Amino acid sequence: MARINDNYLKLPGSYLFSEIARRVAAYKEKNLKADVISLGIGDVTRPLPKACVDAMQSAVEEMGNVETFRGYGPEQGYEFLRDAIAEHNYKAKGIDIKSDEIFISDGSKSDCGNIQEIFDNNCKIAVPDPVYPVYLDTNVMAGRTGKLLEDGRFEGVTYLPALPENNFSPALPKERVDIIYLCSPNNPTGTALTKSELAKWVNYARENEAIILFDAAYAAYIAENDIPRSVYEIEGAREVAVEFRSFSKTAGFTGTRCGYTVIPKELFGKSENGEKIPLHKLWLRRQTTKFNGTAYIIQKGAAAVYSDEGQRQVKETINYYMENAKIIREGLKKANLTAYGGINAPYIWLKTPTPSWEFFDKLLTEAEVVGTPGAGFGSAGENFFRLTAFGNREKTIEAVNRIVDKI
Amino acid sequence: MARINDNYLKLPGSYLFSEIARRVAAYKEKNLKADVISLGIGDVTRPLPKACVDAMQSAVEEMGNVETFRGYGPEQGYEFLRDAIAEHNYKAKGIDIKSDEIFISDGSKSDCGNIQEIFDNNCKIAVPDPVYPVYLDTNVMAGRTGKLLEDGRFEGVTYLPALPENNFSPALPKERVDIIYLCSPNNPTGTALTKSELAKWVNYARENEAIILFDAAYAAYIAENDIPRSVYEIEGAREVAVEFRSFSKTAGFTGTRCGYTVIPKELFGKSENGEKIPLHKLWLRRQTTKFNGTAYIIQKGAAAVYSDEGQRQVKETINYYMENAKIIREGLKKANLTAYGGINAPYIWLKTPTPSWEFFDKLLTEAEVVGTPGAGFGSAGENFFRLTAFGNREKTIEAVNRIVDKI
Numbered sequence: 106m107a108r109i110n111d112n113y114l115k116l117p118g119s120y121l122f123s124e125i126a127r128r129v130a131a132y133k134e135k136n137l138k139a140d141v142i143s144l145g146i147g148d149v150t151r152p153l154p155k156a157c158v159d160a161m162q163s164a165v166e167e168m169g170n171v172e173t174f175r176g177y178g179p180e181q182g183y184e185f186l187r188d189a190i191a192e193h194n195y196k197a198k199g200i201d202i203k204s205d206e207i208f209i210s211d212g213s214k215s216d217c218g219n220i221q222e223i224f225d226n227n228c229k230i231a232v233p234d235p236v237y238p239v240y241l242d243t244n245v246m247a248g249r250t251g252k253l254l255e256d257g258r259f260e261g262v263t264y265l266p267a268l269p270e271n272n273f274s275p276a277l278p279k280e281r282v283d284i285i286y287l288c289s290p291n292n293p294t295g296t297a298l299t300k301s302e303l304a305k306w307v308n309y310a311r312e313n314e315a316i317i318l319f320d321a322a323y324a325a326y327i328a329e330n331d332i333p334r335s336v337y338e339i340e341g342a343r344e345v346a347v348e349f350r351s352f353s354k355t356a357g358f359t360g361t362r363c364g365y366t367v368i369p370k371e372l373f374g375k376s377e378n379g380e381k382i383p384l385h386k387l388w389l390r391r392q393t394t395k396f397n398g399t400a401y402i403i404q405k406g407a408a409a410v411y412s413d414e415g416q417r418q419v420k421e422t423i424n425y426y427m428e429n430a431k432i433i434r435e436g437l438k439k440a441n442l443t444a445y446g447g448i449n450a451p452y453i454w455l456k457t458p459t460p461s462w463e464f465f466d467k468l469l470t471e472a473e474v475v476g477t478p479g480a481g482f483g484s485a486g487e488n489f490f491r492l493t494a495f496g497n498r499e500k501t502i503e504a505v506n507r508i509v510d511k512i
Numbered sequence: 513m514a515r516i517n518d519n520y521l522k523l524p525g526s527y528l529f530s531e532i533a534r535r536v537a538a539y540k541e542k543n544l545k546a547d548v549i550s551l552g553i554g555d556v557t558r559p560l561p562k563a564c565v566d567a568m569q570s571a572v573e574e575m576g577n578v579e580t581f582r583g584y585g586p587e588q589g590y591e592f593l594r595d596a597i598a599e600h601n602y603k604a605k606g607i608d609i610k611s612d613e614i615f616i617s618d619g620s621k622s623d624c625g626n627i628q629e630i631f632d633n634n635c636k637i638a639v640p641d642p643v644y645p646v647y648l649d650t651n652v653m654a655g656r657t658g659k660l661l662e663d664g665r666f667e668g669v670t671y672l673p674a675l676p677e678n679n680f681s682p683a684l685p686k687e688r689v690d691i692i693y694l695c696s697p698n699n700p701t702g703t704a705l706t707k708s709e710l711a712k713w714v715n716y717a718r719e720n721e722a723i724i725l726f727d728a729a730y731a732a733y734i735a736e737n738d739i740p741r742s743v744y745e746i747e748g749a750r751e752v753a754v755e756f757r758s759f760s761k762t763a764g765f766t767g768t769r770c771g772y773t774v775i776p777k778e779l780f781g782k783s784e785n786g787e788k789i790p791l792h793k794l795w796l797r798r799q800t801t802k803f804n805g806t807a808y809i810i811q812k813g814a815a816a817v818y819s820d821e822g823q824r825q826v827k828e829t830i831n832y833y834m835e836n837a838k839i840i841r842e843g844l845k846k847a848n849l850t851a852y853g854g855i856n857a858p859y860i861w862l863k864t865p866t867p868s869w870e871f872f873d874k875l876l877t878e879a880e881v882v883g884t885p886g887a888g889f890g891s892a893g894e895n896f897f898r899l900t901a902f903g904n905r906e907k908t909i910e911a912v913n914r915i916v917d918k919i
Contacts, residue, residue, distance in 0.1 A: 106721040107690040108632035109781035109789045113797055120800070148583035158576035161809070165572060168768065169565035176555035176766040211618055211769075211804075218802030222653070225515035242801045246629070283514040314513040353804075359583040360808045361575065362618075374516035382516045390520055393527070394649045395625030397618075397760075401767045402568070403807060 112248045115259070121238070121481035122146070125465070132469055142504040144433070144492040145475040147292065147452075149357045151425060153406070154418035157356060160409035164402040175401040180393050182209025182365070186404045189411040190365060194324075194350070200337045202367055206385065208392060209407075211399050212364040213322050213351040218243045219395075220318055220347060220366070221284070223387040224374065228283040231263040233275065235293055235482030235489070237320070240286040257484040266485040267294055269456070273445065274302045277309050284316050285309075290323040290332070293482050293491040294454040295430075295446020297332045303339055310345035316374065316384075317346040322364075325355040325423055327449045343369040347384065354451065356410045356419050363399055363407040426451045429501045430494035436505030437492075440512055451494040454479070461490050472507040519655045522666070528645070528888035529553070532872070539876055549911040551840070551899040552882040554699065554859075556764045558832060560813070561825035564763060567816035571809040582808040587800050589616025589772070593811045596818040597772060601731075601757070607744045609774055613792065615799060616814075618806050619771040620729050620758040625650045626802075627725055627754060627773070628691070630794040631781065635690040638670040640682065642700050642889030642896070644727070647693040664891040673892040674701055676863070680852065681709045684716050691723050692716075697730035697739070700889050700898040701861040702837075702853020704739045710746055717752035723781065723791075724753040729771075732762040732830055734856045750776040754791065761858065763817045763826050770806055770814040833858045836908045837901035843912030844899075847919055858901040861886070868897050879914040 125145060133139050152158075167173035181187065187204040195202035210216050218239050221230075226248055232240045241262065244250055251260025258264060263282050265275035273296035278285075287306060290297040298306075310317050319336040327334055336346045348367040352358035368388050373381040399407075409415045430447040437444040437455055447453040457464035461478035468474050468490075477493075479486030494501070532552060540546050559565075574580035588594065594611040602609035617623050625646050628637075633655055639647045648669065651657055658667025665671060670689050672682035680703035685692075694713060697704040705713075717724050726743040734741055743753045755774040759765035775795050780788040806814075816822045837854040844851040844862055854860040864871035868885035875881050875897075884900075886893030901908070 106780065106782040106788070107635055107723045109783060109791070109794060110630050110632055111784045113630065113794050114783060114789070116797065146584075150578070150581070150583065152578050152581040153575045155576060158572055161572045161575075162569060165565055165568045168560045168568075169562060171557070171559050174557070174559040174764075174767075176557070176764075177553075178767055214804040215802060223517050223520065225517055226655075228514055239801060246798070246801070248633075316514045357581075357583075360581075360585055360805070362804060362807045373513065375513040376516055376521060377518045381513070382521070384516070387516060387520050390523065391653070394646060394653070395622060397621040397766075397769060400769045400807065400810060402809065 110246065112246050115245050115250070115252050116242060117253060121477070125475065125477065128466070128469065129475055139473055141469070141473045141475060142496070142500045143475040144496055144501065144504055145477045147493050147495065148359050149354065149495045150497055151357055151422045153357050153361065154410065154415055154422065156409040156412050156415035156418055157406040161402050161406040164405035168402065178398045178401055178404070180389065180398070181205065181207065182399060183401070183404050186408045189408050193411045195335065195337070198334070198338070200335055201343070202337055202369065206367055206369050208366045208368065208388060209399050209404060210364050210366060210396070211362040212353060213320065213349045214239055216349050216364060216366045217318070217320055219391065220388070221247055221249070223384060223391055224284060229263065229281065231265055231278050231282040231285045233286065233288060233291070234264040234266045234484060235479055235486035237288055237292050238482070240318070257480070264483070264485070267291065267296070268485055269445065274298060277305065281313065282315055284318060286318045286320070288320040288322070290326055290450035291446070292323065292450070293452055293477065293479065293486065295450040295452035296454070297327065297449040299331050300333050300338065303333050303336065307336070307339040307342045307345060311341050315345065316372070317342070319346050319348045321348055322351040323354055323450045324350065325419065326427065326451055328427065329449055332449050344371045347372065352407050352410060356407070357422060358407070361403060361406060363403050425498070426494045429496060429498060432501055432505055433492055433494060436509050440509045442512070447494065453492045453494070455490050455492065457488050457490050461487055464490055468508070468512065472504070472511045474504045474507055517653065519653050522652050522657070522659050523649060524660060528884070532882065532884065535873070535876065536882055546880055548876070548880045548882060549903070549907045550882040551903055551908065551911055552884045554900050554902065555766050556761065556902045557904055558764055558829045560764050560768065561817065561822055561829065563816040563819050563822035563825055564813040568809050568813040571812035575809065585805045585808055585811070587796065587805070588612065588614065589806060590808070590811050593815045596815050600818045602742065602744070605741070605745070607742055608750070609744055609776065613774055613776050615773045615775065615795060616806050616811060617771050617773060617803070618769045619760060620727065620756045621646055623756050623771060623773045624725070624727055626798065627795070628654055628656070630791060630798055631691060636670065636688065638672055638685050638689040638692045640693065640695060640698070641671040641673045641891060642886055642893035644695055644699050645889070647725070664887070671890070671892070674698065674703070675892055676852065681705060684712065688720065689722055691725060693725045693727070695727040695729070697733055697857035698853070699730065699857070700859055700884065700886065700893065702857040702859035703861070704734060704856040706738050707740050707745065710740050710743065714743065714746040714749045714752060718748050722752065723779070726753050726755045728755055729758040729761055730857045731757065732826065733834065733858055735834065736856055739856050751778045754779065759814050759817065763814070764829060765814070768810060768813060770810050832905070833901045836903060836905060839908055839912055840899055840901060843916050847916045849919070854901065860899045860901070862897050862899065864895050864897045868894055871897055875915070875919065879911070879918045881911045881914055
């Protein structure tokens with residue numbers, strides 16, 4: 106019988122969100138009149154910007170006519186989209202990233218998951234703790250880790266804890282690592298690294314010849330000064346960092362699927378015989394071999410984000426979510442719960458009075474509100490809890506009122 | 513410096529289609545009045561079926577309204593699409609495949625490329641020769657092969673040559689293999705396996721505990737009886753085969769991106785300690801970790817393929833392409849060139865009087881027609897040449913006339 110990839114068996118059996126769904130379904134079954142409000146799923150609820158809708162309508166029509174029909178698109182994505190990204194997200198902000206250093210994809214999850222393929226299997230990785238599961242699980246599946254230990258961590262991985270004690274700015278690793286995943290603004294803590302904190306990592310990577318994989322999915326939510334939107338705002342980052350960006354949370358594309366990866370031309374790894382190999386070339390090979398591009402229709406929708414009206418509509422929606430975040434933060438304060446984040450990101454990370462799954466059950470059964478237990482994101486997430494600001498305004502207010510009253 | 517995946521360095525430097533594009537560009541630069549017709553790219557030219565266009569227009573509108581907006585979709589794809597596939601492609605044809613055995617994706621290329629991840633790195637693979645490069649390259653990148661040899665083959669891979677001598681039905685491998693890639697109807701030869709020939713492979717896999725990865729991207733082009741559309745038409749296939757299907761060539765979705773993988777619940781591999789592990793579970797883990805689904809809009813478009821009008825429109829387009837194929841075949845006959853395929857698939861595989869790249873140059877410079885040299889698909893493709901039937905009718909006729917006159 107064909108041997109399967111045994112690394113998959115190292116992963117914990119139940120997924121965080123499946124377990125949450127199971128508990129919520131069980132509660133609803135016993136309580137038929139339940140009115141459960143979810144502040145748990147990291148999914149948006151507001152509709153797509155009208156500019157995107159209009160652009161996609163035109164694109165769909167083009168696809169129905171022989172003169173304007175599009176088949177396979179360019180390997181790295183259409184120039185109209187890459188140019189718009191390079192112009193708006195980089196050039197206009199004084200950052201030197203060129204259109205041909207951008208690879209359009211079907212979203213950050215795919216890119217953050219697949220990027221590890223271009224590296225040697227023996228590379229040592231560092232991941233945040235708490236962590237977006239994709240960075241870690243994909244390396245477990247590739248065989249870069251040992252087994253899952255009792256404390257919830259995997260052998261052979263360097264964890265970078267983010268806690269109140271260090272202001273959610275992890276300390277540099279003590280041991281040598283090759284690849285460092287960073288996510289700022291951060292899911293799940295909702296906090297963000299300042300420019301000097303991010304510079305600390307870029308300098309570390311430069312001095313230690315490590316590569317930073319920088320997930321900037323929430324860049325559009327940054328409200329404070331001194332919080333970089335792009336790792337390339339830091340001098341020297343072009344030679345040490347890959348950046349991932351997404352239209353999911355920027356423009357509501359969670360069910361529409363579009364993102365991009367930036368790989369500067371000066372970013373290298375080395376081969377077994379010491380030769381410098383450009384990562385750009387490897388990613389291009391990976392994508393041209395295993396991916397056939399993002400739909401034309403979707404790329405047209407994404408490009409519309411950069412029009413004047415697109416920008417206006419996107420900001421409006423982001424403001425809507427961040428108003429929810431403010432309501433949640435203020436409510437938690439009233440409920441005497443300590444909370445972090447929710448200023449530069451649509452997540453609020455609250456300290457729980459009990460272990461996080463117990464708090465989950467209490468919140469569900471006593472307030473009929475669903476959140477995400479921090480333990481699900483790693484051992485440094487224990488005794489914390491994530492609430493998201495993506496919901497409907499009225500339900501968010503109601504959920505917060507229930508927390509204030511009952512918790 | 514972080515070590516890169518050295519396996520990528522085993523791949524040949526220049527890609528087949530990049531080299532073709534280079535030679536065509538060079539010719540056009542020297543011959544400004546050139547009127548080059550391409551029968552080389554495996555890309556469709558007819559617009560999307562109107563049923564799909566209409567469905568996507570509605571879906572785009574839904575995404576613009578808060579009441580009907582969709583975020584993240586179900587893990588294996590929307591039920592409306594999986595149910596339609598299970599009903600039309602399987603149940604209606606007497607094949608037992610259930611909706612939950614179907615995984616919607618962004619296309620066969622991704623699936624055919626990523627499927628190897630769930631298997632152990634030491635698995636022995638068998639690939640067709642000539643071969644769709646994805647099956648082979650992705651295993652090179654994973655480290656399942658040795659280096660590229662002078663004859664164009666990779667060490668450690670079992671090749672299954674398809675030639676006129678064996679009627680393009682490869683012989684069973686002599687050595688043990690774990691994973692067998694098959695593509696029927698075949699790209700690039702345009703030929704297809706009969707039911708008994710495919711049964712030979714299913715029986716082999718059952719007797720030798722191997723897994724068949726069956727690429728059925730061109731199922732919709734089958735015209736003759738006794739050519740199976742699905743590997744599951746063969747008894748016993750549920751326990752040995754994964755099937756890949758695509759909307760790309762069925763409905764013109766090359767630039768719209770949708771496909772699906774079928775993994776029956778009885779399909780197992782084994783772990784290091786001999787435990788039977790269902791492949792369904794592994795693929796679900798892979799996809800839920802590294803992929804966030806195909807856009808709602810696109811899935812709506814794909815589902816429309818199964819409406820009555822969708823079916824009518826799809827058949828009309830397929831007939832258009834297959835009429836091109838007929839014109840090409842008859843023209844090649846007139847030109848005294850031996851040709852295969854083009855009856856159950858939109859590809860014609862012709863025997864070249866000279867090595868295939870020489871024939872490529874001759875065709876380009878003397879007839880201003882572009883095709884794909886068989887050597888680009890593997891050593892058994894040498895002295896063959898692929899022409900595709902996806903082009904415009906008038907240009908196809910003209911290209912064929914030029915071949916008849918000048919070659």
